Amino acid sequence: MGRGDMKSNITMKDIAEKLGVSSVTISKALNDKDGVSDALKEKIKKLADEMGYRYNTTAKSMKNGLTYNIGVVIPERFSGGMSQSFYFRAYQEAAKQFERYGYYGIMNILSSEDEEALRLPRLYYEKKVDGFIFLGQLSPEFISLVKEMDMPKVFLDFYDEHDEIDSIITDNFYGAYDITNYLVGKGHTSIGYVGNLYATSSIQDRFLGYYKSLLEHRIALNEDWIIRDRDERGKYITFDLPEALPTAFVCNCDQVAHLLVNRLKKEGYRVPEDISVVGFDNDIYATITEPNLTTVEVDINEMVTQAVKLITRKVQGKNKSYGRTSVKGKIVTRDSVLDLRQG
Amino acid sequence: MGRGDMKSNITMKDIAEKLGVSSVTISKALNDKDGVSDALKEKIKKLADEMGYRYNTTAKSMKNGLTYNIGVVIPERFSGGMSQSFYFRAYQEAAKQFERYGYYGIMNILSSEDEEALRLPRLYYEKKVDGFIFLGQLSPEFISLVKEMDMPKVFLDFYDEHDEIDSIITDNFYGAYDITNYLVGKGHTSIGYVGNLYATSSIQDRFLGYYKSLLEHRIALNEDWIIRDRDERGKYITFDLPEALPTAFVCNCDQVAHLLVNRLKKEGYRVPEDISVVGFDNDIYATITEPNLTTVEVDINEMVTQAVKLITRKVQGKNKSYGRTSVKGKIVTRDSVLDLRQG
DNA sequence: CTGAAAGCGCTTACAG
DNA sequence: CTGAAAGCGCTTACAG
Numbered sequence: 245m246g247r248g249d250m251k252s253n254i255t256m257k258d259i260a261e262k263l264g265v266s267s268v269t270i271s272k273a274l275n276d277k278d279g280v281s282d283a284l285k286e287k288i289k290k291l292a293d294e295m296g297y298r299y300n301t302t303a304k305s306m307k308n309g310l311t312y313n314i315g316v317v318i319p320e321r322f323s324g325g326m327s328q329s330f331y332f333r334a335y336q337e338a339a340k341q342f343e344r345y346g347y348y349g350i351m352n353i354l355s356s357e358d359e360e361a362l363r364l365p366r367l368y369y370e371k372k373v374d375g376f377i378f379l380g381q382l383s384p385e386f387i388s389l390v391k392e393m394d395m396p397k398v399f400l401d402f403y404d405e406h407d408e409i410d411s412i413i414t415d416n417f418y419g420a421y422d423i424t425n426y427l428v429g430k431g432h433t434s435i436g437y438v439g440n441l442y443a444t445s446s447i448q449d450r451f452l453g454y455y456k457s458l459l460e461h462r463i464a465l466n467e468d469w470i471i472r473d474r475d476e477r478g479k480y481i482t483f484d485l486p487e488a489l490p491t492a493f494v495c496n497c498d499q500v501a502h503l504l505v506n507r508l509k510k511e512g513y514r515v516p517e518d519i520s521v522v523g524f525d526n527d528i529y530a531t532i533t534e535p536n537l538t539t540v541e542v543d544i545n546e547m548v549t550q551a552v553k554l555i556t557r558k559v560q561g562k563n564k565s566y567g568r569t570s571v572k573g574k575i576v577t578r579d580s581v582l583d584l585r586q587g
Numbered sequence: 588m589g590r591g592d593m594k595s596n597i598t599m600k601d602i603a604e605k606l607g608v609s610s611v612t613i614s615k616a617l618n619d620k621d622g623v624s625d626a627l628k629e630k631i632k633k634l635a636d637e638m639g640y641r642y643n644t645t646a647k648s649m650k651n652g653l654t655y656n657i658g659v660v661i662p663e664r665f666s667g668g669m670s671q672s673f674y675f676r677a678y679q680e681a682a683k684q685f686e687r688y689g690y691y692g693i694m695n696i697l698s699s700e701d702e703e704a705l706r707l708p709r710l711y712y713e714k715k716v717d718g719f720i721f722l723g724q725l726s727p728e729f730i731s732l733v734k735e736m737d738m739p740k741v742f743l744d745f746y747d748e749h750d751e752i753d754s755i756i757t758d759n760f761y762g763a764y765d766i767t768n769y770l771v772g773k774g775h776t777s778i779g780y781v782g783n784l785y786a787t788s789s790i791q792d793r794f795l796g797y798y799k800s801l802l803e804h805r806i807a808l809n810e811d812w813i814i815r816d817r818d819e820r821g822k823y824i825t826f827d828l829p830e831a832l833p834t835a836f837v838c839n840c841d842q843v844a845h846l847l848v849n850r851l852k853k854e855g856y857r858v859p860e861d862i863s864v865v866g867f868d869n870d871i872y873a874t875i876t877e878p879n880l881t882t883v884e885v886d887i888n889e890m891v892t893q894a895v896k897l898i899t900r901k902v903q904g905k906n907k908s909y910g911r912t913s914v915k916g917k918i919v920t921r922d923s924v925l926d927l928r929q930g
Numbered sequence: 931c932t933g934a935a936a937g938c939g940c941t942t943a944c945a946g
Numbered sequence: 947c948t949g950a951a952a953g954c955g956c957t958t959a960c961a962g
Contacts (some may be wrong), residue, residue, distance in 0.1 A: 253652075255939060266949045271941060281947060296737075301713045302648045303940035306954045309596075312715075313693075323679055332675035338668055339694055348715060350656075350691050353679055370644045372655075372691060394639075410625060532875060598955060605948060609933045624931060646956035649938045 262291060274299070274305050280433045314342060314372040314555055316349045317365060321478055322380040323353050327499070330544065334379060334400070337545050340476040341552035362389050374559045377551050378402075381444045396558035400551045402445060403568050410558070412551045415570040416446050416524075419540040420453030423522050423575055424494055426538075428461050431584030432492040432520065436469030438483070438504055439476035439496030443474055447496045450469075450524060454494045466490070473500045483507055489519060491584065498523035502533045505580070526576050547571045597640045597787045605634060617642070623691070657898055659692045660708060664821055665723040666696050667721060670842070672871050673887065677722060680888050684895035692720075697927030705732050717902045719813050720894050721745075723786045739901035743894045745788060746911050753901070755894045759843040759867075760911040762883040763796030766865050766918055767837055769881075771804050772901045775835040775863065779812030781826070781847055782839030786817055793867060797837045809833070826850055832862060834927065841866035841873045841882055848876050848923070859925035869919050878922035890914045 256270040263270075265284070273280045273288040274297075280288070305311050316338055318331050337352055342349050350373060352365045362385060367373050375396035382390065387404050390397060403411035427435055437454050439447040458465055468486040473496065475481055483504065495501035501523030505515050513519050515535060521569075523530055524539035550569055597659060599613040606613075615632040615930070616623045617640075623631070659681055661674050678694055685692045693716060695708045705728060710716050718739035725733065730747050746754035770778055780797050782790040790921050794813075801808055811829040816839065818824055826847065838844035844866030848858050856862050858878060866873055869884035893912055 257939075265756070267940080268942095268949055269947090271939095272948090275941090279947060284947085298712050298714050300939055301715055302645055302654060303938075303954090305645045306939075309954075323675075328672065328675050332666075332671050335694070336696055339696060348693050349680070350693055351682055353682055366686070367691070369641050371641050372644055408774050458951090550784070557937050600955075610956080611933055611958095612931090614955095615932090618957090622931060627931085643955055646938090646954080649940090649955075650957050652938075 255297050255300070259288065259292055259295060259297060262295075263288065268404040274488075295417050310374050310559070311372060312346060313348050313350050313373045314552075314559075315352055315365060315367040315376045316379055317352045317354050317376055318379045319354045319359060319382060320356050327527075330525065330542075331379065331579075334544050334548050337548040338377065338552055341549055342556075345552070345556040347374075347552075347556055354382075357472055359383060359386050362386060364389060366392065368393060368395065375555045377555055381386075381446070383489070396555060398551050398555045398558070400547060405445065408565075410554055410566045411568045412547050412554065413446075413568060413570050414542045414547060415572050416449035418448035418570075419542075419573045420494060420523060421457050422453075423524070423538075423540050424454045424457035425460075426575055427492045427494070427520065427522065427581065428457060428463070430520070430581055432490075433461075433463055434466070434469070434490035434492070435463070436466070436471060436493045437496070438471045438473050438493055438500055440472045440474050440476065441470070442476055443478055450494075450496050469493075471498035473503070485511070488498040489513075492520040492581070493522070495521060495523050498525045498527050498533070498539055501537050501539070501580075502529040505535075505537075516580050520581040522581060528580070530576070533580070537580045538578045539576055540573045540575045542573050543571050594827060597638050598643070599640075602631065602635055602638060602640060605638075606631065646925070653717050653902070654715060655689060656691050656693050657714045657895075657902070658695055658708060658710040658719045660695045660697050660719055660721045662697045662702060662723045662725060663699050670870075673868065673885075674722065677887050677891050680891040681720065681895055684892055685899075688899040690895075690899055697725075702726055702729050705729060707732060707736065711736060711738065720898055721872050724789070739898055739899045741894050741901070743890060748786045748788065751908075753897055753909045754911045755890050755897065756789075756911060756913050757885045757890060758915050759792035760796040760799075760913075762867060762885075762916045763793035763839075764800050765796075766867070766881075766883050767788075767797045767800035768803075769798060769918055770835045770863065770865065770924065771806070771835070773863070773924055775833075776804075776806055777809070777812070777833035777835070778806070778840070779809070779814060779833040781814045781816050781836055781838045781843050783815045783817050784813070785819055786821055803807045812836075814847075816846070822856055828854070831855075835863040835924070836865070838864060838866050841868045841870050841876070841880055844923075845872040845876045845883070846880075859923050860925075863924040865924060867927050869916075873919070873921070876923070880923045881901065881921045884919045885916050886914050 256267040260267040260270050269280055270288055273285040274292060301312060316335060322331055338349050350367060352367055377398050377400050379400045381402040391408060397409060399409055401413060403413055424435065430534040437451055439451060441448050441451050455465060469490050471483050473480060493504060495504055501521050505521050508515055508519055515521055523537040523539035526539045530537040530539045550571065554566060591861040599610040602609040603613045612623055613631055617635060644655060659678060665674055681692050693710060695710055719742050720743050722743045724745040729772040734751060740752060742752055742754040744756060746756055759764065767778065780794055782794060784791050784794050812833050814826050816823060827917060836847060838847055844864050848864050851858055851862055858864055866880045866882035869882045873882045897909060
């Protein structure tokens with residue numbers, strides 16, 4: 245698109261009058277549709293440019309009922325602290341992806357009050373968007389409310405146990421399974437897990453992947469080594485460490501691995517010499533921690549790409565259900581695991 | 588707003604027909620305007636609720652030419668790495684503030700290609716927004732282009748030397764002045780500055796605040812102690828440290844202070860015992876650094892609040908110029924400065 | 931207190 | 947190849 249004078253308020257009608265044609269012809273020309281001679285089309289485009297014409301998306305919206313906006317809703321509790329890095333990267337990637345479809349994302353931080361009071365975003369009540377991407381675990385009650393919304397929606401990075409809504413999730417189960425296998429491969433046979441199994445489905449699934457690895461290797465699950473890291477509402481708590489510790493811990497996320505490493509050091513343990521620790525996410529905490537964490541990298545960009553593709557497809561009426569799509573992560577090896585087979 | 592059945596496609600006309608009145612009456616009632624009896628007004632609101640009516644902002648936009656969206660443009664180079672924390676917090680606060688005015692923010696990451704090719708955001712060409720907040724230093728050429736846009740705009744966290752556009756900036760000058768005074772107060776008389784004076788106006792202004800403090804205390808400026816931290820395009824470079832070092836450094840931002848501290852440690856210096864270091868911004872780097880940095884806290888929220896207030900005011904036609912508004916920061920004392928007067 | 935008419939800027943049939 | 951008419955869902959004068 246060109247520049248010209250950069251005046252606002254220029255409409256197709258203005259261009260039409262200057263050229264002595266109808267605004268229908270202008271519309272066709274500017275949208276590269278059939279029914280206008282090439283010569284006229286060129287002339288129109290050139291003049292539009294010179295006059296600084298800018299397309300009025302609102303008028304188009306009025307006609308077809310589409311706003312070309314998607315709401316991206318992030319619960320407030322994920323928007324602060326260090327997890328913000330993940331969400332900001334995700335949101336940025338979403339913005340980029342939306343461009344490909346001629347869409348725009350409008351971010352909405354869902355306040356904890358609104359979530360508890362079961363208040364849907366104003367974006368919804370004002371018909372500002374054609375659909376929603378919900379990024380980050382919502383309360384079950386809020387999920388029910390969301391389901392009632394007569395509007396396309398996709399869950400990103402979490403899912404609903406009752407499964408009616410399309411979700412894009414990281415492959416928590418196999419990610420945790422893989423990294424636990426990795427520990428076993430390094431000779432570890434007493435392995436703990438850090439995470440509150442009742443806090444989010446991610447934590448639960450990662451636990452189950454960890455457990456699957458134990459089962460496959462005929463390693464008994466030791467309940468003492470399942471360490472709670474947060475309460476049910478997600479607030480971190482002080483670890484309650486048992487007397488006897490395993491040789492390795494699988495943590496449900498890098499941040500918690502970071503906290504655990506610091507705690508272990510404070511208690512006089514060396515990482516990884518005495519105890520190995522692995523994380524999940526490969527976020528900023530993985531490289532802030534000393535030693536740097538071996539962890540599972542979540543492929544945010546791929547997840548977002550899929551979520552955006554899905555929501556724009558659903559908006560265009562292809563409203564069939566896709567269920568859960570999980571995107572594979574991969575192990576990133578750093579310095580927080582000791583090879584017990586060596587020496 | 589109520590819930591009801593959550594059907595879409597309900598219009599005022601639908602409500603009107605059910606009640607045997609005109610849609611004008613529905614409009615008046617729902618907007619709490621005069622000209623409808625209270626009884627009818629209540630009845631209408633109740634029915635709208637029950638029918639799951641949702642207001643169509645697009646139609647309103649069509650009438651008055653306002654989209655109720657503001658574009659928030661962030662140059663790509665600030666959107667990655669650790670500076671993202673600042674920008675995300677700023678964007679979040681902006682989103683929150685916009686709500687107060689019935690506005691929404693649409694974030695646009697300005698790619699480096701688009702900035703160089705002088706391509707304005709598509710948001711502009713599609714009339715998706717009523718105005719722009721530009722968050723983070725733009726190239727002079729792009730600034731010129733922005734000025735040509737016939738649309739309200741506010742610069743946030745930087746300004747144009749030629750001063751025609753309203754800007755909200757942190758008080759770089761006095762912030763650097765204050766923290767340099769603080770160092771002098773602790774007995775330091777040989778003080779360096781870290782930053783490329785030609786990279787951004789913030790770095791320049793912080794330098795000048797530092798310089799003012801030196802002047803006031805009759806401390807000569809030593810050119811050898813002005814350390815370049817990045818090239819003109821903002822890319823960090825390896826510090827070129829002189830043989831003889833001062834007892835303290837004022838860094839133009841926390842990230843650079845972080846890099847400097849690590850470099851000094853590597854060279855065998857202790858911080859703050861041998862050399863004191865102060866930063867600017869109070870971002871994540873201030874507390875990641877060991878020792879934690881004494882720095883100047885930028886009041887992001889206040890800056891954003893002012894920027895949002897300003898742009899919404901300008902959109903409503905009050906298009907007078909406000910010039911630069913600088914928001915005061917404050918010194919946050921931590922462990923990176925040695926008191927030379929002690930002992 | 932209530933409503934018919936016109937209009938915001940486009941696009942979609944449809945007619946010529 | 948070109949255009950008159952109708953309509954998207956509201957709101958703004960204006961008339962009754």
